[in-house]
Amino acid sequence: MRLSIARRLTRVRILGRVLGRVRRLLASATAASLLVPLAACSDGPGPGRDDAAPVAPPTATSTTGQSGTSEPLEIVPGQELQRPAPLRPVFADRRFLVAYYGTAQTASMGVLGEASPQDAYARLAEAAAPFARPGSDVDLVFELIVTVADPVPGADGDFSHDIPRAEVERYVEAARELGIRLLLDLQPGRSAFLPVAKRWRWALRQPHVGLALDPEWRTAPTERPGEVIGQVDAAEVNRVSRWLADLTTRRRLPQKLFVLHQFRTDMVTGIEGVEKRRRLAMVQHVDGFGPPGQKIDTYRTVARPGTFRMGFKLFYDEDVDLMSAAQVRALRPRVRFVSFQ
Numbered sequence: 657m658r659l660s661i662a663r664r665l666t667r668v669r670i671l672g673r674v675l676g677r678v679r680r681l682l683a684s685a686t687a688a689s690l691l692v693p694l695a696a697c698s699d700g701p702g703p704g705r706d707d708a709a710p711v712a713p714p715t716a717t718s719t720t721g722q723s724g725t726s727e728p729l730e731i732v733p734g735q736e737l738q739r740p741a742p743l744r745p746v747f748a749d750r751r752f753l754v755a756y757y758g759t760a761q762t763a764s765m766g767v768l769g770e771a772s773p774q775d776a777y778a779r780l781a782e783a784a785a786p787f788a789r790p791g792s793d794v795d796l797v798f799e800l801i802v803t804v805a806d807p808v809p810g811a812d813g814d815f816s817h818d819i820p821r822a823e824v825e826r827y828v829e830a831a832r833e834l835g836i837r838l839l840l841d842l843q844p845g846r847s848a849f850l851p852v853a854k855r856w857r858w859a860l861r862q863p864h865v866g867l868a869l870d871p872e873w874r875t876a877p878t879e880r881p882g883e884v885i886g887q888v889d890a891a892e893v894n895r896v897s898r899w900l901a902d903l904t905t906r907r908r909l910p911q912k913l914f915v916l917h918q919f920r921t922d923m924v925t926g927i928e929g930v931e932k933r934r935r936l937a938m939v940q941h942v943d944g945f946g947p948p949g950q951k952i953d954t955y956r957t958v959a960r961p962g963t964f965r966m967g968f969k970l971f972y973d974e975d976v977d978l979m980s981a982a983q984v985r986a987l988r989p990r991v992r993f994v995s996f997q
Contacts, residue, residue: 745911746837746866746937747965747992753913754784755797755839755995757969759804760823766997767972768798773830783996786981796836797913799995800827802859803852805843805873805881815845815881816873818855828859839866839913843873845881849888849896860903866913867900868941869893871923887922890929901935913937915967915993918958919944930963939993941967945974948983959989967993 746753756776758766768776777796784794802824805816824840831838840859844852849869859865871888873881897914904912914936918924932938940963944954951968959966968984968991984991 746913750792751992752787752789752792752794753797753837753993754780754787754794755799755993756780756783757799757801757841757995757997759801760819760827765801765804768800773798773827773834777830777834777836780996787985787994789985796834797839797993797995798827798831798836799839799841799868799915800824801841801843802856803842803844805845805875807880807882814847815875816843816847816852824856824859828862828865832862832864837864837866837913838862839868839915841868841870841915841917843870843881845873846875846877846879849874849892850899853896853899857903860900860912861907861909863909866915866937867896868913868915868917869896870917872917872919872943885920885923888924890924890926893924894929894931897931897933897936897938901933904935911935911937913939915939915941916964917941917943919954921958927960927963930960932963938964939967940964941969941993941995943969945969945971947976948979951975951979952987955987961989965992966990967995969995969997971997 756766756768756779758768758770760769763770767779770776771779776798780796780798784796788794801819803816803818807815809815810817827838838859840856842849842852842856853860853867856867860867869888872886874886874888875881875884876886879886893916900912900914903909912935914933916924916930916939918927918940919942921927924930930938940958940960942955942958944951955966955968966987966989968987970978970984972978974997984994
């Protein structure tokens, strides 16, 4: 079926932005040795840093494009690299989010790990183009698993490990330069979500970085990840969201993306008790895979649109008859965030 003129123009605009950003990134590569690390990508003097007086947003040297995120910065030799202008509210102006999901250094956990961040960005932009609609721009997201559940206890006995900090810094910087959002995904094993989230506080201080909780991989003290489907209760979700909202307020950051993954009702106990946070764009992301009918049944059973904006996952390998953008857009309650794995 031929694409409509509007759809073709939408794809041309999105792919044009991709090519322009990639060209600017390549042009800036010769100045790479002149870049300095972001101040907010260091842990600072100690754990008490976040209790200090709030800091004002830095002076921006970039401009905000139609996508609502900051355009890549122009690199001037000898000039210190600045943070981009604050992002607008996550779902402002009927925005729709599309993400690639995975972890660094491996393709075994999702499409994001199959390529460099720059190559993944180009592929993601092409995958996102069909979701665009008149009056509703599409924003791009990298969802990076930074704490990975393990079938073995590890040195600390929590059945999970953090990926190398240098890898996370690479994605923080790439997402910032590309003008997109980064979502840190947690699979904590036997640990509670909050202490694991606090280990990534240095990255969450960045205005474009959000947080995702994956209860499938949050197991009880006698359980092993992968052998059971884990769960979390509303009180624990509220503790994490309160901490993240407080961090956002103290650091004077823009609204952050906060995602709760779920594909069974018992994965989040007492979900009606999950509290809304004005400082967070809260998304319930329904992750079931299979044929379209099964996925839609799961979605309608789990969805809690009164508390959350809704998310939906598409699996390149596990889904049978991968649903189209039009099918996802037609779902009710309305989906606002789609990720590909």
